[in-house]
Structures are given as structure tokens and as C-alpha cells.
Amino acid sequence: AVYNHYKRIQTGIADDVELGKANILLIGPTGCGKTLLAQTLAKILDVPFTIADATTLTEAGYVGEDVENILLALIQNADYDTARAERGIIYIDEIDKIARKSGDNPSITRDVSGEGVQQALLKIIEGTVANVPPQGGRKHPHQDFLRLNTANILFICGGAFEGLEKLIEERAADRRAVGFKGERERSVSDLKWSELMRLVTADDLLKYGLIPEFVGRMPIIVSVDPLDVEMLVQILIEPKNSIVKQYQRLFSLDKVELEFTPEAMQIAAEEALRLRTGARGLRTIIEEVLLDVMYEIPSRKDVTKCIIDADTIRHRSKPILLTQTERPVDWAKEQTA
Structure with a gap:
């Protein structure tokens, strides 16, 4: 047409x-x-x-x-x-x-x-x-x-x-x-x-x-057909300016590698589908999950990698932060310190 x-x-x-x-x-x-x-x-x-x-x-x-x-x-x-x-x-x-x-x-x-x-x-x-x-x-x-x-x-x-x-x-x-x-x-x-x-x-x-x-x-x-979970996962990672690639770029500016596990992306897609917000809802979910850690990382010079796993998406728990020695940051210990 x-x-x-x-x-x-x-x-x-x-x-x-x-x-x-x-x-x-x-x-x-x-x-x-x-x-x-x-x-x-x-x-x-x-x-x-x-x-x-x-x-x-x-x-x-x-x-x-x-x-x-x-x-x-x-x-x-x-x-x-x-x-x-x-x-x-x-x-x-x-x-x-x-x-x-x-x-x-x-x-x-x-x-x-x-x-x-x-x-x-x-x-x-x-x-x-x-x-x-x-x-x-x-x-x-x-x-x-x-x-x-x-x-x-x-x-x-x-x-x-x-x-x-x-x-x-x-x-x-x-x-x-x-x-x-x-x-x-x-x-x-x-x-x-x-x-x-x-x-x-x-x-x-x-x-x-x-x-x-x-x-x-x-x-x-x-x-236009509704998006299913598989399509939403593709939207997260495949396009040139995908949501995951955008946040990976933001983290790289602080010299930190950002990684999403396959399970994390699957759960994020399922949540967006359940909320009936489609692809638009994916950014909201990822932003909510990364908001605190994006505030934390600039003041942490020892962190080299941030891993978003299934628990981070499902329960909004803290992501896994790896230091230069590849040891994960103990969030519970730091909060009581």
C-alpha cells in the first residue's frame, strides 16, 4: 500500500x-x-x-x-x-x-x-x-x-x-x-x-x-499480531539498538560489563506479557531492575561485571556484581557495615 x-x-x-x-x-x-x-x-x-x-x-x-x-x-x-x-x-x-x-x-x-x-x-x-x-x-x-x-x-x-x-x-x-x-x-x-x-x-x-x-x-x-514471549525476548537482544545493548553501552562507559542470563530475559518477557504492556513494558522492567545499581556503580571502582539473573528480575533482588578478583560483592555484608 x-x-x-x-x-x-x-x-x-x-x-x-x-x-x-x-x-x-x-x-x-x-x-x-x-x-x-x-x-x-x-x-x-x-x-x-x-x-x-x-x-x-x-x-x-x-x-x-x-x-x-x-x-x-x-x-x-x-x-x-x-x-x-x-x-x-x-x-x-x-x-x-x-x-x-x-x-x-x-x-x-x-x-x-x-x-x-x-x-x-x-x-x-x-x-x-x-x-x-x-x-x-x-x-x-x-x-x-x-x-x-x-x-x-x-x-x-x-x-x-x-x-x-x-x-x-x-x-x-x-x-x-x-x-x-x-x-x-x-x-x-x-x-x-x-x-x-x-x-x-x-x-x-x-x-x-x-x-x-x-x-x-x-x-x-x-x-498487527500481539507479541508473544519469544518475540519479546528477541526485541530485548536482537535489534541494533535493543534495550539490552543500550544498557550494556551505558555500563561500558563506567568500564563495567553488563550481562543478562537467558532465564532473566525470559522472565522479563513473561512479565511484560502478563502486564499487557508489550515491548514498551520491557524498558520499564529493565530500568526498574537496574536503577539502583546504575546509581551504585560509578562510586565502585572495583566492580568489573554486573550479572542480571532470574532472581534479579523475578524478586527485584540485587544483581550479582563481580570485582577485579572475580569475587561477587556481598550485598548483605555491605549493608550491615
């Missing part, structure tokens, strides 16, 4: 066939990598990128951020080069939080942070020439504006959409079984979250609370 989007822009041939823009809706639990996916795409393509939080937006005239401020952030990230900004990517997070409060039934009362925001986003997502206040904030008539054409800006919206699986299950349960290629038919209640999300339709999103016009502007719907 992203390749086709930029192929459409670069072709730039005016003919009788107008190529429409295919914005993307990412559905997946917290910490599964939706934001990172969008960031990585922008980095590979070398285009301006910005992230907006849908929960901070309100429709014009109410306290909160106007949708035009999203465009200002993109312009700023393009160093105020509007031509470059017009080929950028905008990722709008927590899009599920601006669903109608009453699902597919329009509300009688004004829904300032829900349906109203969806309506306000429609024009810029589909493509319009927007007047953007150069300093941000609210518009007023006596100020200059930056004009930005959003027709070629790719919008990627992401959200957890908690409870959406129940709507899919209810709809799919009307049929006795759901068939999968190469598998025997199974009842809907047996399907995993990721399998249910592959069955999502525009009607399910309407029932969840997105308005028809908004769903219509998000033709590509992609579900």
Missing part, C-alpha cells in the same frame, strides 16, 4: 484515470509495534514524519488541539519545506479513543473529542489545502498561514480497539463455522485474537464507533 502510494505521487501523469489515496488503519494491542512500523517506513523512504495523539484533539472552537496542529508538526519536521512535507507520513495514534461514545448510534449531545474530531480529520485525510498557523495554537484572522496541500500525505492511523473482537465474534457467530485454508473448520469461539482481527470489516468498525466517512477514507485495514 505504501509502495503504491509513492508510486502514484512520483508518476505525476495527468490522465483520465485519477489514482486515489490509500490511507492505512493499523489495529493491534499496546506495545506491538504499530508506531515503530510507521516510523521505520518513513525512515526507509526518507520522508518527513510526525506522530499525533488522537486523544489530545478536539474539533475547532473547543479547548484542546486543532487538527491543523498535526500538519504544523509535519512542516516543522520538514524544516518548513512545505513541498517536502506534502510527501510526508502522519501517524495518528489512539484513533480508537475518538470513536462515538454510543457506537453506531449518533449521539444527541455534542461529542467534542469523538465524532467531532473524526469529522475534523476527514478533510485533511482525504486531501485539502489547509491553512496552518506557523506558531501553532488557535487560528485568528490577523495572522499569516502556511498553506499545505494534504492530497499526497499518507495517513496511518493506529489503535488497540479493545472490545472489537467481541463485535467480530458476534457477527461471525451467525455462521456456524469459519473456514481456513488447509485447516478444518472451527467455531468462532475457538479463534485467537489475531485470527478474529483478520476477519474485521468496515461494518465492525462502524459498530465500534467510527463514522462511515472516516472508515471510507481508510481503505487498507491491517491487524
